[in-house]
Amino acid sequence: MAKIEHVSPLAPKEGFPDLPVIDGVRFAALEAGVRYSGRTDVMLAELCEGSAIAGVFTRSSTRSAAVLDCQDKITQDLPGKAAILVNSGNSNAFTGKSGFDSVAKITQAVADELEIDVNRVFTASTGVIGEPIKWERITAKVPDLKSALTPDAMEMAARAIMTTDTFPKGSTRTIDLDGTTIKIAGFAKGSGMIAPDMATMLSYIFTDAAISRDVLQQCLWLDNAKTFNCVTVDGDTSTSDTVLVAATGKADMAPITDFADPRVRPFRDALHAVMKDLAIQIARDGEGATKLIEVQVTGANADGPAHRVAMAIANSPLVKTAVAGEDPNWGRVVMAVGKSGERAERDRLTIWFGDILVAENGWVAPSYTEEAGAAYMKNDEIVIRVDLGLDNGTATVWSCDLTHGYIAINADYRS
């Protein structure tokens, strides 16, 4: 197992944020010994009756049993209590029929203990792949988890789902909707990994807003496309990626049941801010990361092509190593635009590093100096901006540099 000795230099300076209590949700986290010892590795969230739960999941064709189970349940929109159980240490992915059996055992144990319809119990697992999960270690802890449930344990929950994340990731926003204060708070785990494992992105977000599942799901879909789906560490896709948003409806407000409701816009803005904050924290904790990279693409034919150009840049090993080496290597940005497969015209490209104009009209900008570029690259947070000069499509994505640390985490250690 890769030993994490240092917190990412890009971790938020202020540490884990103070997350508010979300009325209607309680959390617990315990040591179940799924694989790790000496740390918490299972968390339970209990949601009050009437909670609306929306979810987005990995598009991997080899997704895990837990993901398939969640996808089956998420659209049912049942009225009762609900629960989310997540373990770290074992991803229960590619474990054949036993994988499905394990999910059934765990969800049933939670359903029985908390007296919840099993179709309202959602799970996720992250950790080693291809090994049967010791589900009985998890089910044995469900009574203790129930006893430990408390409204103010979101940070504990965030810590229990970490694999080799170097810091727990939390975020919150509070908004006023027609005089009612609405709280949104959530946490995520990202792209640390343990050999033989893979990065899994999990995030759980809670709000006391009263909002129907359909509207919540639509908000999640739209905002996920611009937040979690815009983060890449190495272009690899987990079999277990899961984002759930749960709305308890405990706030004193008339429920939002229509996407055209004028309160949706401010709610979405706040949800988007939480999701974006968590997504960027995942990039900040990318394996071996020493620099955060934000890629902004404008002037594309449409937003889709802009996203694909931005991801081509953000995933390029040559761009990522150049950033690691503090090398203002704009030629590699040109290369990545060219390989994206999207329409681009060399002579219409404009490239900036931060506010520094680097290249335009098919060549290096007359005002550009290597000294200015090199000085900029010493920052911890690098913005690469590309205008394609074609139309109004835009996208912003986040990544991190590719360093010896990535190789050390993924190649130097054996399971």
Place this chain on the structure above:
Amino acid sequence: MAKIEHVSPLAPKEGFPDLPVIDGVRFAALEAGVRYSGRTDVMLAELCEGSAIAGVFTRSSTRSAAVLDCQDKITQDLPGKAAILVNSGNSNAFTGKSGFDSVAKITQAVADELEIDVNRVFTASTGVIGEPIKWERITAKVPDLKSALTPDAMEMAARAIMTTDTFPKGSTRTIDLDGTTIKIAGFAKGSGMIAPDMATMLSYIFTDAAISRDVLQQCLWLDNAKTFNCVTVDGDTSTSDTVLVAATGKADMAPITDFADPRVRPFRDALHAVMKDLAIQIARDGEGATKLIEVQVTGANADGPAHRVAMAIANSPLVKTAVAGEDPNWGRVVMAVGKSGERAERDRLTIWFGDILVAENGWVAPSYTEEAGAAYMKNDEIVIRVDLGLDNGTATVWSCDLTHGYIAINADYRS
């Protein structure tokens, strides 16, 4: 500039092969001082009248001036003498209008000196991007290059186009076509690189076969799809990738002018073998490579999906770091299949490392042991075989592992 101190451990043990003289072609290589000093950096090949020349080029939308110039000329199929000039040290890419002017100056100088139609002069440049090329250093050497032309200098030519390749790459095959001996020989440069540069794949192959340009082009297209287009070091695409095949027609044979000619099959087999050999040598010289990876995919819906699944595995940083760490991490192979976007069914996947059955029926194979997998991963050449269990589509691609050496070459050194 990255200093190459060690030859890749995967370099052919027997060194550069003995390449035969191809009747109708002469070569020269010299020091022009384009950027490097103390080494050859420009090579000229002169082709006799009637040579047929076929080419395939990068699909990058930001391709270089030389590539655009070659693409304009390659389909003209003119009858006279022809020439190929290649320099290393400067890629003349993203150099605006001056890039086109430089190509015009160089091609015109070769045309004048060798008395060739300028539309029969093909160039390529590899090296630093975005800096104006000192074309006058090249044109000044054209008379000396002409004087130095000799039939047996293919290895010198191969060395002159290297950037940070750690070894020159050559290959040859001889075949008998209806009693006439036909020779095919060529060379390539690969994926070494110099900051701030990008990997450029260049290959030049020569044969004395008499074959029309149209048939030669068709052979090249078909075989390129299964050879050079099946190599990946880091998934990045150069703006300058070029493969030219020139047939001098000097062999004593009736020309092949129809793709249905029965001699096409044996000719293609030999051409394919040379191209595959060179392509694999490029993977063997990938930056920082310590292991060659061959990915074989069978049982896909069709060959195209098989290729995309194979490339998803071969480009996965997690698969490549696992190979570097000698970690039989088949979970990462499952992940890469899942992220490819192609159809796959978890329970139909079968995975082998070499001849070792690793996973089947949605789980690790009962016969598999970590010890056997770990022992296999100690080899220099790793075969990852995946059967998707769907239909008959197949693909084979080559890559190398992702090591600290890659980071060192691309991040640790500054231009």
